[in-house]
Amino acid sequence: MTYCLGIKTASGLVAIADTRLTSGTEVTTNKKISIHQLENHSLFIMTSGLRSVRDKAVTYFREVIEDHDRTFNKLYKAVNAFGEQVRRVAREDKEALKEAGLSFNLYAIVGGQLEDDDEHKLYLLYPEGNWVEVGETSPFFIIGNSNYGKPLLFRSLKYESSMGDALKVGFLSFDSTRVSASDVDYPIDVVMYERDSFQMIEHRYQKDDLAHLSLQWSMLLQNSVKRLPNDWMDSILEKLQHEKV
Numbered sequence: 590m591t592y593c594l595g596i597k598t599a600s601g602l603v604a605i606a607d608t609r610l611t612s613g614t615e616v617t618t619n620k621k622i623s624i625h626q627l628e629n630h631s632l633f634i635m636t637s638g639l640r641s642v643r644d645k646a647v648t649y650f651r652e653v654i655e656d657h658d659r660t661f662n663k664l665y666k667a668v669n670a671f672g673e674q675v676r677r678v679a680r681e682d683k684e685a686l687k688e689a690g691l692s693f694n695l696y697a698i699v700g701g702q703l704e705d706d707d708e709h710k711l712y713l714l715y716p717e718g719n720w721v722e723v724g725e726t727s728p729f730f731i732i733g734n735s736n737y738g739k740p741l742l743f744r745s746l747k748y749e750s751s752m753g754d755a756l757k758v759g760f761l762s763f764d765s766t767r768v769s770a771s772d773v774d775y776p777i778d779v780v781m782y783e784r785d786s787f788q789m790i791e792h793r794y795q796k797d798d799l800a801h802l803s804l805q806w807s808m809l810l811q812n813s814v815k816r817l818p819n820d821w822m823d824s825i826l827e828k829l830q831h832e833k834v
Contacts, residue, residue: 590772591637591733592763593621595698596755597711597723599748602700603755604780605763606635607733607773622778623647625654625701629787632667632701633780637733638694638716639686642678646695649674662705665712665722671699672718679716696732701782701789709784731762737769738762752781764803775799 590611596603608618621643622635634650636643650671654661661667675695683693697714711723713730723730725748731738745758756779766773775796782789 590770591621592735592738592766592770592773593635593637593698593732594729594738594742594759594762595635595700595711595713595723595731596729596746596759597700597709597748598728598750598752598755599784601752601784601786602709602711602780602782603752603759604633604635604698604700604778605756605759606778607763607767608776608778609772609774610640611772618776620778622780624780624789624791625651626789629704630661630701631782631787631789632664632699632703633782633789634671635698635732637696639691642682642686642693642695645682646671646674646678649677662703664699664701664703664706664710665720667701667703668699668712668714668720671697672714672720675714675716676718679718698730698732702785702787704787709782729759734766734770734773737766741765752783756781760799760802761806764799764806768803 592607594605604622606622608620610617610619619640622633624633634647636647653670653674661670679693686693693716695716698711699714700709700711702709711730712720713723713732714720728748729742729746741762742758746755750758763777775794777794778791779794780789780791
């Protein structure tokens with residue numbers, strides 16, 4: 590499984606991707622985010638799904654970028670081009686995968702800003718090649734294992750959040766997923782993009798780099814639970830005591 594998170598705030602983009610790959614009992618790591626950077630063309634692609642499908646689609650897209658980069662003056666055009674390559678791979682491999690009992694299930698998060706975009710953009714691309722753009726009311730997309738990390742994002746992340754706060758909440762969302770799912774783990778790759786900068790910043794974190802944050806978060810949660818008021822429990826606790834008499 591995969592955990593890839595893309596966040597759009599008013600000031601920029603934050604992307605977090607785990608690197609764990611599982612195949613039966615074999616566990617390896619591989620990068621799940623790729624960056625294209627050329628002058629005023631800055632974009633990243635994160636993917637979840639079969640690695641063979643992902644690698645093929647990204648390779649095809651890189652060839653398109655090399656040949657037609659200047660024609661992509663807005664990010665949605667590049668997303669359309671990537672969607673075309675996803676459909677191309679589906680035409681080539683979908684039936685063979687089906688015969689092998691596998692599903693064609695490539696999802697992608699594409700973010701960045703090209704020269705004629707009025708601001709940074711973030712898109713979710715489906716296996717069919719169609720896409721949706723993130724909105725301000727729910728300024729993030731998750732692909733892969735999304736069940737455990739969403740509640741924290743919904744409660745703590747706002748479009749007006751700083752990029753630093755977005756990264757912090759994003760890490761906690763990943764950490765919640767990591768402790769709940771054995772197929773999501775370190776190292777994690779982080780990409781940050783500041784609006785109108787046309788410069789992607791990338792960094793990889795190992796488990797030892799952030800273990801203290803995970804421990805501190807666990808302690809804060811435990812203390813918060815203890816500090817919650819108890820008066821709302823009085824009625825049922827009284828019934829419990831009554832039953833013991």
